[in-house]
Amino acid sequence: MKLYRPGEKGHALCETDGRVSTTFRYRDVPFSDGSGVARRILAGVCDRCGKVVSIPPQSTPSIKAARRNAQVPIEAVLPAVYLDALDLACWRIDPDASLESRKPLLMHYLHASAQSKAAIRRLARAAREATSLFAPAPPAGDRKRLSMKVSPAMSRTVERLAEATRLSKTELIKGAIVQIAEDIVGPARPARLEELKSLAFFANC
Ligand SMILES: [Zn+2]
Known part of the structure; x- marks a missing residue:
């Protein structure tokens, strides 16, 4: 060269x-x-x-x-069961997935949520229903920290979502995980599995 x-x-x-x-x-x-x-x-x-x-x-x-x-840190402390749900979804999409795939999957959902008012409403509803879906509420001690670094563009998307929904970033992340659990963990045959497998969502976040 x-x-x-x-x-x-x-x-x-x-x-x-x-x-x-x-x-x-x-x-x-x-x-x-x-x-x-x-x-x-x-x-x-x-x-x-x-x-x-x-x-x-x-x-x-x-x-x-x-x-x-230039990447921006995003942190959330969540009941451990949320991260378990996220990891189970990652595993279902790709059994060889590592913890590294938490971020792209989460960011894919948050990014998709920002694309329309209906999607924002769905995210806000999921965030508010989060506790009931993962009920009974886990003991306060069982919490884990989720730390990610995202692109400035993705960080701005999360800020916009927080503004539009008046939810904290932690609540938004909970909402996204509830949706991920509904889409990927719950169903016997997840409808979006193939799409998510083929999606190049590992770029751009
Ligand atoms: Zn010139």
Whole structure:
């Protein structure tokens, strides 16, 4: 692979200027979703307008690291039975699944919940009914912490859901787990199993 050096010339497409010559320089490059910045990475800069128009492969690890650092922690302390339900659903979707798949499954449900008013209502109802579904209420001691780091975009989705439903993030997570349990754990033949198996929901969260 080619290792680019600062000052070296290249070619790329610039949104403003079309096909242009570029010069590689170290620049702070904002993420496309505006959620953060990768600092001092080598980038191809348009010789006409000075905008960053290309990123060489050697800068990818730094961008990935910067993206990881931009992730937002989400924490909830839940009765342990919720996490058991979530883990059972993950296991049912993929028996080889690890605890890592908790987050994508949860985020898939929260993201889907944000897509329509009806979906938001269903989530809010599930969150409010949560205690009765998992009744009798487990002893207060049997609680577990769920810690995840999500993308800034996903974090904003959760904030919007919290605003729309006036529920806390913990309650939203409970609501999502109730839905997951209804869809995947409860039924003898879960209707959405194949869809969830084939879904590329591991990206983007
Ligand atoms: Zn340009």
